[in-house]
C-alpha cells in the first residue's frame with residue numbers, strides 16, 4: 001500500500017500536479033498523524049456571526065453593529081460581513097483570475113517560484129522544510145503591497161486579465177480593511193483614529209491558495225491550524241473548507257454565503273487589545289470532488305511599528321499580558337523557508 005504512494009520529497013512537485021496524476025492515494029508527505037487529522041463527525045453546527053455593514057450608516061442602528069462586532073471579536077475572533085461595498089463581480093473576477101493562474105502549466109508558474117519570504121511575489125507549494133511535520137496541500141503566491149500601483153507590474157502577466165482583476169479586488173479589500181479597523185477599535189472603546197498612520201503605512205500580503213481535490217481528505221489538511229500574524233485578514237473562498245476553532249475548542253465549518261467576506265482577527269489585534277479580543281485559530285480542509293480556491297488578504301500595521309497592548313486597555317486589574325512585537329520582528333524571526341503565519345498567538349504572551 002505504502003509503496004504505491006508518491007515518494008519524491010526532494011524535487012518540487014506542486015500539489016496540483018500530484019493531483020493531476022490521478023493517484024488514488026494522497027501522497028505520503030501530506031498524511032497527518034491520527035490526532036490532528038480532520039474529523040467531520042466532531043464539527044458542530046454553530047451559527048457564526050454575520051454583520052451587515054450597511055447598518056453602520058444608520059445613526060440609530062450603528063451601536064447595534066458595534067455591539068455585534070464586539071461580541072464576535074471577544075468570543076471567536078471571527079465574523080462574516082455582508083453589504084460591505086465590494087461588488088460581487090469584483091470578487092468573482094478575482095477568484096476567476098486565480099483559477100486561471102493555477103490552471104497554467106507548471107513551467108509558467110515556476111518562473112515566480114522563490115523560497116525567500118521577502119520576495120514581493122512568490123509561488124510555492126506545501127513542501128516546508130522549516131515545519132517538516134506540517135503536511136498540507138497548498139500552492140500560493142504572495143503580494144506585498146503599498147501602494148498597489150507600485151507592485152502590480154510584479155504580478156503574473158498570465159492570465160492576461162489577472163493584474164486588472166486582482167488590482168481592483170486588492171484595492172477594494174484594502175479600503176474595507178481600513179474601515180473595519182476603525183470599527184474594531186471603536187468596539188474596544190478606543191478612538192477609531194488610534195493607529196491611523198500605522199494602518200495607512202501598513203502592509204497587505206495577498207495569499208492565493210489552491211487546494212486540489214484530494215482522494216483521501218480524511219488523512220490530511222489543506223492548511224494546518226494557525227492564527228494569522230497581522231491585524232485583520234479578509235478572506236474570500238470559492239467553496240467551503242475553512243474551519244475555525246470556537247471558544248470550546250471545537251472546529252466549526254464556515255458556510256459559503258454568496259457575497260460575504262470573512263474577517264479574521266490576527267495576533268496584532270489580540271496583543272493590542274491586551275487579550276480582550278482573540279485571534280482566531282483556523283485551518284483548511286480539502287475535499288475529494290472539488291478544487292478549492294481562497295484569497296486571504298492579510299493586513300498588518302507598519303513594518304517597524306512595535307505593537308504592544310494599548311495603554312488605554314492596561315491598568316492594575318488588567319496588567320499588560322503580551323510582549324511588544326513588530327511585523328518586522330516576525331518576518332526576520334522566521335526562517336526563509338517558513339511559511340508565514342503558522343504560529344499560535346501564545347508566542348507573544350509574557351512570562
Ligand SMILES: O=C(O)CCC(=O)C(=O)O
Pocket residue numbers: 207209223228235237241242282283284293294296341
Ligand atoms: O484557505 C483558507 O480558507 C484559509 C487560508 C489561510 O488561512 C491563510 O492563507 O492564512
Ligand SMILES: [Fe+2]
Pocket residue numbers: 226227228233282296341
Ligand atoms: Fe490564515
